[in-house]
Amino acid sequence: MRMKYLLLSACLSLALAPAALAQTVTGSGIVPATAANSAERAIGFAANAPAGAALVVVMTDAVLPPLDGVALSAAERQAVGAAIASASFDGKAGSTLSLRGIGAHPRILLVGAGATPSSLALAEVGGKAAQELKDEAQPVTIAGAFGDTSAADVAYGFALGQYRFDRYKTVDKKAPPTGAVTFVGADPSGAEAAFTGRWKPLAEGVRLSRDLANEPANVIYPESFVAETRKAFARVAGVSIEVLDEAAMRKLGMGTLVGVGQGSPRGSRLLLVRYRGADSPDAPTAFVGKGITFDSGGLSLKPGAGMGNMKGDMSGAASVMGAIVSLAKSRAPVHVVGVAALAENMPDGNAQRPGDVTRTMSGKTIEMVNADAEGRLVLADANEYVAKTYKPKAIVNIATLTGAVVGALDNSYAGLFARDEALAARLIAAGAASGEELWRLPLHKDYAERMKSDIADIRNSATGQGPGASLGAHFIGFFVDEGTPWAHLDIAGVNRSEKATSLVPKGMTGFGVRLLDQLARSE
Template sequence: MNHKSLLLAACLSLTFAPPAFAQTVTGSGVVPATAANSAERAIGFAANAPASGALVIVMTDATLPLLDGVAFSAPERQAVAAAIAAATFDGKAGSTLSLRGIGAHSRILLVGTGATPTSLALAEAGGKAAQELKSEAQPVVIAGAFGDTSAADVAYGFALGQYRFDRYKTVDKKAPPTGAVTLVGADPAAAEAAFTSRWKPLADGVRLSRDLANEPANVIYPESFVAEVRKAFTGVAGVSIEVLDEAAMRRLNMGNIVGVGQGSPRGSRMMLVRYRGSGAPAAPLALVGKGITFDTGGISIKPSANMGNMKGDMSGAASVMGAALSLAKSRAPVHVVAVAALAENMPDGNAMRPADVIRTMSGKTVEIVSTDAEGRLVLADANEYVAQAYKPRAIVNIATLTGAIVGALSDQYAGLFSRDEALAAKLLAAGTASGEELWRMPLHKNFFDRLKSDVADIRNGGSDGPGASTGAHFIGFFVDDAMPWAHLDIAGVNRSEKTNPLTPKGMTGFGVRLLDQLARSGE
């Protein structure tokens, strides 16, 4: 298929008006849903706390800390100390000890951080507390030997850990806990200021990413994704938003992203959110996310088993928007442009086929080997556009790109590919600091040979082999060699089958914390 034919076919796509964010299907129609996610516990800070409800004590070792501002009698301290000794609780990171029947508190929960807790360890303690108390309605007091503003770190973790996505449940829906959370410390005003200015915006960004990725594909598709992100940024200072619809992308000769979406009646979009804080550099850091709002594989259709998880194939796009929201709401002194390359990959009489040849906006040609290798196609156009229109100082891609990375790294790490050593080092450091860890993967020049085409400049897949690396090579082909560039393959970490302290079961929002940290590091 030549470029002119592809663009003519794309014109046949229909466009639907964006729905309300929370929708559900009844019968054959789509109607607005009245429900939203259950309310979360309010989080506050105080110098003193009530004597009732649940008490969480953050522990660095086996010694019970002084709990200034908490009504805790000497006999109660003795009872807790005896329980610690009996249970051999040592306060190591991730450890917990639950006690009942001591004093007026309905429950006393000890949560360990380790001897010299980092900000991340404190956050994980807060998340652990949120998970342990998720089915208990009473108010919660969290206390410990909080120095400086460390109570804010714990509060941030609690905010991440208490997330739930239950807006479509109508039968046997569990009532959420309503009791407020109060963190008690020597300087509550400072802790609250730190939480409000730094950690709450980050939690909001993670929540946006999770909400977008958890939504079903009849609710979130390219146009409604744009509508919801616009809503999230309403009133946020320093932000500008650009959206390219199919007509604009056709004029720019973006054959890849238009081609991927041409089998769906829901038109493709490219959304760019730019935030520039005070004192930030002139050239932005570009964060470019894959936004396949549902991926059937197209004509190269996927097996039906677990295909429903492909509603989360836009997790990369969701997370770059979440990171931009965090940075903008916290007024970080950074300059970023977040790009969501949005399309729905569906099989249809108008869908892109294997062996088609399509063209990116730079004029480079691509032979389609598999229509299920679509994420790299939309990223190619997004990378070329942001490089030309925004002149970034570096480009970082993030995508649920390959099953191969899951086979290599399981759900422990995202794969990192980069031609730039300095950028790779900053990403690895940001991953460690944020708790969203990366593992460096190879970009060997021989892998690129698998992508050579007899009829076009490159093909979008190769024979069996290093699939994650060849996918990264394909994306890198559309980024100038002089541009610092990295690609993060998050296919194994964007969704969790189990609950962890900071990531409840479901879509994790992976990448928001990492990219927020990267931007703040000065990259």
């Protein structure tokens, strides 16, 4: 019987896909969801630098490295050395020195990596260079203090740092740089293989997450999210895609996911993408993301200020899909299932009312007392479905769940909640290695009392003040069997950035792609 639902859902998704690719942005224009983003610099590797390019030099101290393959005369090197001394440039991580008018190079940019740079530190250098050169059109050469294949690390950072989302601008739009960036070193073929095999797919996964979350909600909604995901996985080996529409979910008793979206004319979806690499374990790890494509708060309506940013309330689901893209395109020897619980939370006459009782797939009941605590509702059904259908060895949820986590951690960390110590330790290590850091917050037994309902098994929000992030995490964990290793990542403070950093341009960050990719590879 289940296969019947899957075939029906898949056919429905394919039938709706063309309509999902375009939505009216204004009364007089149609903008496709796949509109070309601004061009990015092509990334290449060579033993010798092309002529006439800006030069970026990766520095580990105050001494200009040899720069084999780069045309820099003794007099030009002397001029650079004098500038270094004059500016007291020391090559510390994050430091820069920009020089113009030296030789044939339109610009020479020195970027510090620190004395013994890690892979992540080298990526930061690449991202810093991309940010510094984002408004300059000429080709770029990057060379300096990296050996073996570590140029691939710098290239990866450059790919992340050059991201931009301005596809809907038509007035005063800055032309994107078109000149290619070439990494010059002693082993260009090795560096290119390392970049293509590992880092380029990861950058593509981050880009997918950022694109999905940056798109307006009239372009990305449950159906079109599915359509864009299908396109991202076209012709990728080892991947299978399952989609449940509302009819299928209702027949399976998934009342919470469907209930959240019943105030919107755009139906909810449950999207599951499974990737199984060679020699991977039989049981997958499940990454389950909140995919609220727009969150008005439902009948518990949010304030108007900042509501437009709620187009990014599906960042968890977007980053899950980005992580699976990375793992699948790099042919990682892992077995993972990425789940997107997709709904639009709107306040029309058919919307859920505070006080309603809904039922999950397993039959557990929820008193829905706050329609703006909807992310945990869609994750309840998604967790139960993936547990029953795919029998994962661990479940990791990722969601823009609470404002409380922002109050606790600001935008420096995502909140980590876990019942399994080994899984928690792996997540913290993956966060440190990827640059997407976590801070563990408590799951205390007393929180169960705060979430008790007089008329149902649990309520979706506690009354009064309290540890909101922990209470939300407790609710989600209620729908995961105690015997299954489980963790929850609350990314509400880190999914969006108000200012650019080296690896994260302003806007939706794609937080979680790098972290989940690293976690999957850490087994």
